[in-house]
Amino acid sequence: MGSSVSQAGAPPPHPPTYASTPPFAPAAADAADAAAAPPPKPHEEEATEEKVDYLNLPCPVPYEEIQREAFMALKPDLFEGMRFDLTKMITPYFALTHSVAMGSIEIPAQGSEVIKVPTSNYEFGANFINQRTMLMGRVSHEGRENIRVKHDITDNLSLKINAQLTSEPHYSQGMLNFDYKGKDFRSQVQFGNNGFYGANYIQSVSKNLSLGTEAFWLGQQRKSGVGVVARYDTKKMVATAQIATTGMVALSYVQKVSEKVSLASDFMYNQMTKDVTASFGYDYMLRQCRLRGKLDTNGVISSLLEERLTPGVTFQLSAELDHWKKDYKFGFGMALGE
Amino acid sequence: MGSVASAAAPPSPHSALPQEGAPPYGPGLAGILPQTSVGEEKKEEKVDYLNLLCPVPFEEIQREALMSLKPELFEGLRFDFTKGLNQKFSLSHSVFMGSLEVPAQGSETIKVPTAHYEFGANFLDPKLMLIGRVMTDGRLNARVKCDLTDNLMLKVNAQLTQEAHYSQGMFNFDYKGSDYRAQFQIGNNAFYGANYIQSVTPNLSMGTEMFWLGHQRKSGIGFACRYNTDKMVGTLQVASTGIVALSYVQKISEKVSLASDFMYNHMSRDVTSSFGYDYLLRQCRLRGKIDSNGVVAAYLEERLNMGVNFLLSAEIDHCKKNYKFGFGMTVGE
Numbered sequence: 001m002g003s004s005v006s007q008a009g010a011p012p013p014h015p016p017t018y019a020s021t022p023p024f025a026p027a028a029a030d031a032a033d034a035a036a037a038p039p040p041k042p043h044e045e046e047a048t049e050e051k052v053d054y055l056n057l058p059c060p061v062p063y064e065e066i067q068r069e070a071f072m073a074l075k076p077d078l079f080e081g082m083r084f085d086l087t088k089m090i091t092p093y094f095a096l097t098h099s100v101a102m103g104s105i106e107i108p109a110q111g112s113e114v115i116k117v118p119t120s121n122y123e124f125g126a127n128f129i130n131q132r133t134m135l136m137g138r139v140s141h142e143g144r145e146n147i148r149v150k151h152d153i154t155d156n157l158s159l160k161i162n163a164q165l166t167s168e169p170h171y172s173q174g175m176l177n178f179d180y181k182g183k184d185f186r187s188q189v190q191f192g193n194n195g196f197y198g199a200n201y202i203q204s205v206s207k208n209l210s211l212g213t214e215a216f217w218l219g220q221q222r223k224s225g226v227g228v229v230a231r232y233d234t235k236k237m238v239a240t241a242q243i244a245t246t247g248m249v250a251l252s253y254v255q256k257v258s259e260k261v262s263l264a265s266d267f268m269y270n271q272m273t274k275d276v277t278a279s280f281g282y283d284y285m286l287r288q289c290r291l292r293g294k295l296d297t298n299g300v301i302s303s304l305l306e307e308r309l310t311p312g313v314t315f316q317l318s319a320e321l322d323h324w325k326k327d328y329k330f331g332f333g334m335a336l337g338e
Numbered sequence: 339m340g341s342v343a344s345a346a347a348p349p350s351p352h353s354a355l356p357q358e359g360a361p362p363y364g365p366g367l368a369g370i371l372p373q374t375s376v377g378e379e380k381k382e383e384k385v386d387y388l389n390l391l392c393p394v395p396f397e398e399i400q401r402e403a404l405m406s407l408k409p410e411l412f413e414g415l416r417f418d419f420t421k422g423l424n425q426k427f428s429l430s431h432s433v434f435m436g437s438l439e440v441p442a443q444g445s446e447t448i449k450v451p452t453a454h455y456e457f458g459a460n461f462l463d464p465k466l467m468l469i470g471r472v473m474t475d476g477r478l479n480a481r482v483k484c485d486l487t488d489n490l491m492l493k494v495n496a497q498l499t500q501e502a503h504y505s506q507g508m509f510n511f512d513y514k515g516s517d518y519r520a521q522f523q524i525g526n527n528a529f530y531g532a533n534y535i536q537s538v539t540p541n542l543s544m545g546t547e548m549f550w551l552g553h554q555r556k557s558g559i560g561f562a563c564r565y566n567t568d569k570m571v572g573t574l575q576v577a578s579t580g581i582v583a584l585s586y587v588q589k590i591s592e593k594v595s596l597a598s599d600f601m602y603n604h605m606s607r608d609v610t611s612s613f614g615y616d617y618l619l620r621q622c623r624l625r626g627k628i629d630s631n632g633v634v635a636a637y638l639e640e641r642l643n644m645g646v647n648f649l650l651s652a653e654i655d656h657c658k659k660n661y662k663f664g665f666g667m668t669v670g671e
Contacts, residue, residue: 081661081663082652082661082663102654102661102663103661103663104437104449104661113450114450114451115448115449115450116437116448116449116450116451117446117447117448117449118447118449118659118660118661118662119661120659120661317665319415321435326451326453327451328414328415328435328436328437328451328452328453330413330414330415330435330436330663330664330665331663332650332663332665
């Protein structure tokens with residue numbers, strides 16, 4: 001569940017979703033075009049839009065998932081050392097998982113030197129997945145707990161809960177989420193600890209374009225913000241833009257080159273910290289293996305290979321080189337039963 | 339090349355060849371061999387003591403145990419590429435990236451990421467072998483092996499560094515007799531060493547060595563013994579430095595070997611024993627070990643194609659809570 005909460009911008013102009021009389025359809029289309037960047041072929045777009053059935057637009061992807069294709073390619077689950085995951089199905093709905101991770105973790109150090117210490121971790125998990133309910137729990141041997149709940153209250157209303165509990169005081173977190181799915185829109189209301197409240201709304205504007213907005217309030221920090229997003233996707237490409245009053249600008253673009261290869265790029269800019277990063281990556285899907293790689297402007301090159309040895313047995317190789325910090329991370333792992 | 343500076347009591351008088359047809363010597367040998375004296379007596383009467391095999395070099399008496407118990411474990415990434423330019427000459431490129439352990443106060447283990455590149459050149463000829471390695475930090479490693487005559491061989495080992503007084507060199511003259519070997523070594527810092535190993539029976543060989551470290555004004559003697567058949571190898575080494583080393587390797591089948599060793603240092607009261615296995619399959623080799631210091635290690639080499647090997651290395655030190663994992667690839671070997 002990708003998370004891009006706490007981003008805001010100017011509220012988007014919201015064109016009307018109905019067009020009762022034919023003469024108004026072109027006007028609505030023009031308004032939509034004005035709201036977003038003008039398309040490269042206005043005449044062709046105009047002709048296409050005259051046939052668009054605005055009463056049957058598809059439902060957009062959830063607000064926090066608008067960048068999911070870029071995330072899949074550019075943010076794989078890299079690791080260092082050794083990883084072993086075992087999933088055991090008890091019944092068709094219930095599964096237990098055991099995860100062992102051993103390797104090095106970076107500790108903060110004065111100067112530019114990178115310092116690591118060896119560490120190891122065991123995690124026990126239980127999953128219950130039903131048509132209407134999903135329960136996932138993870139307990140780490142250090143006492144950390146991770147809980148996720150998803151429950152369909154009605155066909156259109158979902159309840160989601162995320163919680164991370166720790167033994168350290170004041171470090172636990174929780175988030176309650178109500179997700180309403182309309183015919184061609186989605187809205188969410190969120191409640192979190194430390195006085196966090198958030199809401200977002202995303203609407204399909206045309207068959208390929210959806211626009212959304214969000215607002216949030218951090219009570220303890222007495223801070224609020226608004227954000228705006230846009231997503232344009234076809235069968236072959238996905239482009240997204242996100243702006244928030246926190247000064248965050250995020251763009252991403254994913255192009256499907258063939259059935260097996262996708263290329264992805266993203267751009268992040270933070271006006272407050274003047275921090276800027278651009279990444280370029282690829283996602284190569286072969287018959288028995290998947291190879292993802294990425295290169296970014298911080299001098300980081302990384303790669304993750306997942307190969308299915310037999311059904312249910314997956315072998316992983318992870319590599320990450322940070323040339324500027326002179327940090328290198330390499331690991332291998334195995335997953336059974338997924 | 340094995341370990342120098344291990345010595346012990348003078349070798350058994352049985353290192354001398356008994357004359358053929360001297361019955362009083364037969365029963366004496368039974369005390370050394372682990373077989374029954376009656377069976378041994380019969381076998382010994384047929385042993386041709388004038389045609390014993392040549393023993394393995396002194397520094398290699400534990401080579402089977404070392405192969406199983408001391409694989410080249412590593413952490414991070416390793417990539418080796420070897421290009422043969424002609425029948426005798428090849429170039430090699432090695433890249434290593436990973437973590438390096440740095441000394442730290444307390445029991446905590448601290449690592450820093452490190453990377454280096456190594457360039458190598460190899461020349462292999464039936465009578466001459468030259469191997470050179472240069473690293474990005476300026477270290478140079480050179481090995482020379484030259485057959486002066488059919489029986490006399492010269493070996494040179496050198497490690498040169500940019501740091502003053504840290505370079506090392508060693509000259510080695512190796513004489514190979516029909517059933518014995520002798521070596522004479524000269525090294526820097528006024529190191530002198532010599533060793534001699536002799537086959538006593540078709541399965542048993544015994545040796546002795548002595549060394550002198552001029553700069554440290556220290557000397558020592560050592561004693562070594564090796565018993566091997568087609569199925570097993572047992573070795574013993576004792577030295578006046580206080581080192582006692584035993585090893586035993588048993589070949590279970592054509593594919594599986596089990597190995598164990600025991601090391602004791604009388605001076606530092608340090609003792610370690612290890613148990614390991616060496617599993618040879620058609621396209622891969624798996625070696626593993628566990629020792630009394632709580633270290634569990636495994637090393638997997640798989641041949642993906644002709645000349646392309648994939649490596650996985652894992653080492654877990656439970657007592658020190660240190661974990662090392664790495665993978666690599668070898669191309670062209």
